[in-house]
Amino acid sequence: MDKKKKEPIRNYKIWIGFGIIFALLTPWYFPSGEEPILMFGIPLWALVIMGVTVGLSSYITYVIKFHWYLEEDDEQTREGN
Amino acid sequence: MELTFSGLSGILVMLFYGLLMLGIGMITYVRNKSVHSSLSEYYLGGRGLGTLVLFFTFFATQYSGNTVIGYSAEAYRAGYSNLVSVPFFIMIILVYLLFAPRMYMLSKKHNIVTPVDWLQLLFQSRAVSILAAVLMLYALANFLLEQLVAIGQGVSGLTGGTVPYQVGVIFFIIIMVLYGWLGGMRSVAYTDTMQGISLLLGVFLLLVGTMIYFGGISSAGEYIQSYSPEKLGVPEGGGLVRWLNFLVLVGIGAAVYPNAIQRIFSAKSEKALKRSLTQMSWMPFLTAGVVFIIGIIGYNAFPDLNTEESEQLVGMMASAVASQNLFFYVAMILLFGGIIAAIVSTADSVLLTFSSIISKDIYGRYINPGATDNKKIMVGKIAGVIAIGILLIIAWNPPGTLYQIFVLKLEVLIQTAPAIILGLYWKRSHAKSVFTGMLVGTILAACLTLAGLTPLGIFSGIWGLIVNLVIYISGSLMFGKVDIEKEKMEEVGIG
Numbered sequence: 001m002d003k004k005k006k007e008p009i010r011n012y013k014i015w016i017g018f019g020i021i022f023a024l025l026t027p028w029y030f031p032s033g034e035e036p037i038l039m040f041g042i043p044l045w046a047l048v049i050m051g052v053t054v055g056l057s058s059y060i061t062y063v064i065k066f067h068w069y070l071e072e073d074d075e076q077t078r079e080g081n
Numbered sequence: 082m083e084l085t086f087s088g089l090s091g092i093l094v095m096l097f098y099g100l101l102m103l104g105i106g107m108i109t110y111v112r113n114k115s116v117h118s119s120l121s122e123y124y125l126g127g128r129g130l131g132t133l134v135l136f137f138t139f140f141a142t143q144y145s146g147n148t149v150i151g152y153s154a155e156a157y158r159a160g161y162s163n164l165v166s167v168p169f170f171i172m173i174i175l176v177y178l179l180f181a182p183r184m185y186m187l188s189k190k191h192n193i194v195t196p197v198d199w200l201q202l203l204f205q206s207r208a209v210s211i212l213a214a215v216l217m218l219y220a221l222a223n224f225l226l227e228q229l230v231a232i233g234q235g236v237s238g239l240t241g242g243t244v245p246y247q248v249g250v251i252f253f254i255i256i257m258v259l260y261g262w263l264g265g266m267r268s269v270a271y272t273d274t275m276q277g278i279s280l281l282l283g284v285f286l287l288l289v290g291t292m293i294y295f296g297g298i299s300s301a302g303e304y305i306q307s308y309s310p311e312k313l314g315v316p317e318g319g320g321l322v323r324w325l326n327f328l329v330l331v332g333i334g335a336a337v338y339p340n341a342i343q344r345i346f347s348a349k350s351e352k353a354l355k356r357s358l359t360q361m362s363w364m365p366f367l368t369a370g371v372v373f374i375i376g377i378i379g380y381n382a383f384p385d386l387n388t389e390e391s392e393q394l395v396g397m398m399a400s401a402v403a404s405q406n407l408f409f410y411v412a413m414i415l416l417f418g419g420i421i422a423a424i425v426s427t428a429d430s431v432l433l434t435f436s437s438i439i440s441k442d443i444y445g446r447y448i449n450p451g452a453t454d455n456k457k458i459m460v461g462k463i464a465g466v467i468a469i470g471i472l473l474i475i476a477w478n479p480p481g482t483l484y485q486i487f488v489l490k491l492e493v494l495i496q497t498a499p500a501i502i503l504g505l506y507w508k509r510s511h512a513k514s515v516f517t518g519m520l521v522g523t524i525l526a527a528c529l530t531l532a533g534l535t536p537l538g539i540f541s542g543i544w545g546l547i548v549n550l551v552i553y554i555s556g557s558l559m560f561g562k563v564d565i566e567k568e569k570m571e572e573v574g575i576g
Contacts, residue, residue, distance in 0.1 A: 007183060008178045008179075008182060009179060022328075025168050026324050026328065027321070027324070028321055033314075035310070036310070036313040036315070038306060040299050040302070041297070041299030041301060041303055042298060042299075043314075043315075046161045049164060049168070050167070053171060056171050057171055057365075060175060060358075060359070060362040061359050061363075063178060064355050065355075065359070068178075068182050068351075070182050070186050071186070
C-alpha cells in the first residue's frame with residue numbers, strides 16, 4: 001500500500017480517540033441531584049460538555065486534515081486493504 | 082408565528098427572496114446550457130461543486146428553518162439538557178468519517194448518482210435496492226411534507242396573516258420547482274449559498290438583539306436558578322439515555338440522509354469535500370449553539386410560557402427586538418426571510434434527491450432502462466411535481482388517524498445505514514440478510530413509533546437499528562460466502 005494514501009477507517013488509533021471523546025460527550029460523570037454550580041450563569045457541567053464538544057470538532061478537523069488522503073486512487077491501494 | 086410585519090413589508094421581503102432564488106436559477110441555467118445532458122450534470126452539478134458552494138449546500142440540507150424555531154423552543158422548555166443539540170450535529174460529521182472518504186472515491190470511479198445506485202454497486206441485489214429506494218422515497222416525502230407545512234406557517238406568520246398559508250406554500254413551491262428544473266443541483270446549491278448566508282446573518286442579529294434588550298446568558302442563568310433550577314441540572318437516568326439516543330440516532334440517521342449523501346457525490350475534489358466537512362464540524366456552535374442560547378435567554382424575556390406558547394418564542398423575541406429601532410426592524414425582516422429561505426433550501430434538496438431516485442433507480446433501472454438521460458430527468462421532474470401535489474393535499478387535509486405515518490423519517494432512514502456503511506467494508510455481507518435486517522428493522526421501528534413505545538428509554542429507530550444489525554451480521558456470518566463476495570467486490574473495485 002502506498003504510504004501516502006490515508007483513510008480514517010483503517011487507522012484504529014483514531015477511533016480510540018473518538019471513543020474517549022464520545023464517552024465524555026454524555027454527562028454521566030457529574031454528581032447528580034446537587035445544586036448546579038454556575039459560572040457566568042452557565043452550569044459548570046454544561047461548560048465541560050461544551051469543552052468536550054470543541055474537542056470533538058478539533059479532533060475531526062485534525063483527522064480530516066492529516067488522516068484522509070485517497071485522491072488519485074490506484075488499484076494498488078485497494079488491493080492492499 | 083406571530084410577528085408584526087403585517088402588510089406590505091412582509092409581502093415585499095417574501096417577493097424579494099422568491100425572485101432572488103428564481104434569478105439565481107436562471108443565471109445558472111444560462112451559464113450551464115448542458116445541464117440536462119446527463120444525470121450527473123443535472124442531479125450532481127456535474128460533480129463540480131467547490132468548497133464554498135459544497136459547504137453551503139451541506140449546511141442548508143442539514144439546517145432548516147425548523148432548527149431555529151423548534152430548537153430554541155425546546156431549549157426554553159427543557160433547559161440545559163437540550164444542549165445535546167450542539168454535539169449531535171457534530172456527530173453527523175464523525176459518522177461521515179466512517180464512510181465518506183471511500184464513498185467519494187468509488188462514486189467518482191463508478192459514476193454513482195444516487196444512494197440507491199451505491200447500494201446496487203455494493204450488493205448487486207434487486208431486493209436491497211428496491212427496499213432501500215422505497216424507504217428513502219418514503220422518508221424524503223415525509224421530510225418534504227414537513228418543510229411545505231413549515232413554509233406555509235412561516236410565510237403567514239411573517240406577514241401577520243396578510244399572505245395566507247396556502248398562498249405562501251404555492252408561491253415558494255412554484256419558485257422552488259422552477260429554479261430546480263432550470264439548473265438542477267447547481268441551482269439548488271447556489272440558492273443554498275444565498276439561503277445559508279441569510280439564515281446565519283439573521284440568527285446572529287437576533288442573538289445580538291436579544292442580548293442587548295433581554296440581558297445576557299449570565300442574567301438568564303441567575304433567573305433560571307431562582308425560578309426553575311431543575312433546568313440547570315445535569316441530565317440523569319432517563320435524561321442521560323435520551324441524550325445518548327440523540328447522539329446516536331441523529332449522528333447516524335442524518336449522515337445517511339439521501340440528499341446529504343448526494344452531496345458527497347457532487348464534490349469537485351477530495352480537497353473540496355474535506356474542507357467543507359471540516360467547516361461543517363464547526364457550524365453547530367454558530368447554529369444550534371446560538372439558537373440554544375436564544376432559547377435560554379427567552380426565560381428573561383418571557384418567563385411563563387406554556388408548551389404551545391413556547392413554540393412562538395422566536396417570533397415573540399424577534400417581534401420585541403424589531404420594535405426597538407429601525408436597525409433591528411430591518412434585521413428581523415432579514416431573519417424571517419432567512420428562516421423561510423432555509424426551509425425552502427432544505428425542501429429543494431429533498432425534492433431533487435426524490436426526483437433523482439425516481440429517474441435513476443425506479444424508471445431508469447426497472448421501467449425503461451433504454452431511455453435517454455434527458456428522458457429520465459424529465460420523468461424525475463414530473464414525478465417530483467406529482468409527489469408535491471399529493472403532499473399538498475395531505476398538508477391541507479391531515480388525516481385524523483395515523484397521522485404519525487407522516488412523521489416517520491429518521492427512524493426509517495437509519496435502517497439503510499448498515500447497508501450503506503457496513504456494506505462498504507465487510508466482504509462477507511450477505512444480500513438477503515441485509516434485506517431482511519433492513520425490512521425487519523423498519524417494521525419494528527415503525528410499530529414502536531406508532532404505538533408510542535420506547536422500551537428501556539431507547540428510541541424506536543435505535544431498536545430497529547439494533548435488530549437490523551443483528552440480522553445483518555448473524556445472517557452474513559452464516560450464509561455470506563467470502564470468496565464469491567470478494568470476487569464481486571473486486572469486480573466493483575472494493576476489496
